[in-house]
Amino acid sequence: MKRVAIIGAGAAGCFCAALLREHAPELAVTVFEGGNRPMAKLAITGGGRCNLTNDFQGIRSLAQAYPRGERVMKRALKAFSQEDTIAWFTAHGVPCVLQEDHCWFPQSQDAMDVVRALQRAMKGADVRLKTPVISIGPAADGIYFSQRFAKNQIPSAIAMPTRNSFYVNDEEFDYVVVTTGGAPKGLPFLEDLGLELVPPVPSLFTFNINDAGLKALMGLVVEASVSLAGTAFKAQGPLLITDWGLSGPATLKLSSYAARHLAETGYTGTVLVNWLDSSEESARDALQETAARNPQKLVSSTHLLPSRLWNHLLAKAGLREDLRWAELGSKGLNRLTAVLTGDSYPLTGKSRFREEFVTAGGVALSNIQLNTLEARQYPGLYFAGEVLDIDAITGGFNLQAAWSTGYVCATSIMKSSVE
Numbered sequence: 001m002k003r004v005a006i007i008g009a010g011a012a013g014c015f016c017a018a019l020l021r022e023h024a025p026e027l028a029v030t031v032f033e034g035g036n037r038p039m040a041k042l043a044i045t046g047g048g049r050c051n052l053t054n055d056f057q058g059i060r061s062l063a064q065a066y067p068r069g070e071r072v073m074k075r076a077l078k079a080f081s082q083e084d085t086i087a088w089f090t091a092h093g094v095p096c097v098l099q100e101d102h103c104w105f106p107q108s109q110d111a112m113d114v115v116r117a118l119q120r121a122m123k124g125a126d127v128r129l130k131t132p133v134i135s136i137g138p139a140a141d142g143i144y145f146s147q148r149f150a151k152n153q154i155p156s157a158i159a160m161p162t163r164n165s166f167y168v169n170d171e172e173f174d175y176v177v178v179t180t181g182g183a184p185k186g187l188p189f190l191e192d193l194g195l196e197l198v199p200p201v202p203s204l205f206t207f208n209i210n211d212a213g214l215k216a217l218m219g220l221v222v223e224a225s226v227s228l229a230g231t232a233f234k235a236q237g238p239l240l241i242t243d244w245g246l247s248g249p250a251t252l253k254l255s256s257y258a259a260r261h262l263a264e265t266g267y268t269g270t271v272l273v274n275w276l277d278s279s280e281e282s283a284r285d286a287l288q289e290t291a292a293r294n295p296q297k298l299v300s301s302t303h304l305l306p307s308r309l310w311n312h313l314l315a316k317a318g319l320r321e322d323l324r325w326a327e328l329g330s331k332g333l334n335r336l337t338a339v340l341t342g343d344s345y346p347l348t349g350k351s352r353f354r355e356e357f358v359t360a361g362g363v364a365l366s367n368i369q370l371n372t373l374e375a376r377q378y379p380g381l382y383f384a385g386e387v388l389d390i391d392a393i394t395g396g397f398n399l400q401a402a403w404s405t406g407y408v409c410a411t412s413i414m415k416s417s418v419e
């Protein structure tokens with residue numbers, strides 16, 4: 001009987017185990033989990049409701065949803081799409097509902113239903129809790145390289161396995177699927193394999209901005225676009241003003257797009273907010289039109305934005321509270337246009353967003369066959385989920401990556417095991 005080791009009982013690992021148990025019961029599946037519970041993170045996703053996928057409406061290019069891993073996801077989604085996710089969970093007793101914001105959730109609004117469905121489907125797998133994997137490597141005819149030779153003394157003649165098997169801790173397996181999730185502290189158990197790793201950096205965080213005027217607007221949500229001065233990074237969506245700076249989907253999206261850049265700058269720079277999410281030209285036109293229609297009205301009382309925000313921006317543009325539209329003049333118009341479309345704030349750091357946090361980086365995609373997710377150098381060794389250098393913006397895209405890549409690994413193993 002061929003043996004499959006899955007390393008990590010998270011979303012990707014458990015989905016892969018479930019598919020193998022359902023469609024290839026002739027394979028013996030062992031799941032190694034370092035923690036004391038399977039799918040502990042999945043149980044708290046989406047604030048305990050589990051945003052298990054997205055309908056992808058409004059995503060023009062996949063890179064918008066997957067700043068890293070777009071090419072892999074294009075193939076993986078062809079193999080197992082968001083519709084497949086909904087169909088699979090529905091067929092496994094978890095009917096789902098689509099929200100207006102394009103996010104899919106279980107109808108019960110309970111992430112535990114997703115966890116329980118996976119647990120039922122992977123019945124028969126040998127799940128070993130509190131069993132962290134400390135090393136994985138190729139085994140050639142029963143010889144474990146890392147145990148026989150110091151890392152840099154492996155004789156090159158036998159550095160490639162003569163048959164596809166691997167040791168996991170001290171056991172031998174025919175196939176290994178690594179699904180250990182985002183690894184902010186690196187992947188020491190992969191050291192013996194000599195794979196290229198992309199250094200981990202956080203993604204999906206909020207911005208610390210120390211600005212008293214902005215803080216006074218705490219709680220306000222505006223549809224806007226945010227960008228980083230001097231870069232092409234830009235994101236659009238609801239922007240939430242908090243007591244520490246900026247949050248909400250637009251900020252989280254920008255943090256994802258600029259994750260690596262911001263790690264390099266130490267989370268400093270200048271954040272530009274376009275409060276109207278429009279070009280300078282259209283903003284100017286809108287202001288001129290308002291001025292023409294309301295010449296005698298106070299600028300402060302004819303607001304194009306929520307009044308608290310409007311007054312904050314008028315003050316930033318240096319406009320008097322008792323100024324009338326007729327008195328704005330071209331200088332005033334220029335200053336107001338500039339502040340409405342490019343209001344700048346110094347970024348002083350990042351905060352960890354409680355609800356959603358992923359790691360960019362991991363196993364470099366250059367190591368991986370894109371259609372099977374098998375390591376190029378080690379046939380029989382697969383990777384799925386966040387351990388790969390794949391991560392997404394919020395909205396169910398990260399879990400969809402876990403399902404799709406878990407599916408590709410399971411089907412690749414099934415095909416290979418009957419060849």
Ligand SMILES: Cc1cc2nc3c(=O)[nH]c(=O)nc-3n(C[C@H](O)[C@H](O)[C@H](O)COP(=O)(O)OP(=O)(O)OC[C@H]3O[C@@H](n4cnc5c(N)ncnc54)[C@H](O)[C@@H]3O)c2cc1C
Binds near residue numbers: 010012050189385
């Ligand atoms: C609070 C929170 C909420 C989130 N909400 C959502 C959401 O609603 N929608 C969405 O799409 N995404 C969400 N995400 C992101 C999503 O949870 C992850 O992208 C997804 O869980 C990744 O799946 P995975 O299987 O790759 O890794 P994980 O689910 O992280 O699982 C990895 C597993 O491997 C185990 N492991 C690690 N190292 C070892 C080892 N050496 N030996 C044995 N076991 C090991 C870990 O203990 C863990 O159980 C959220 C993330 C967080 C933190």
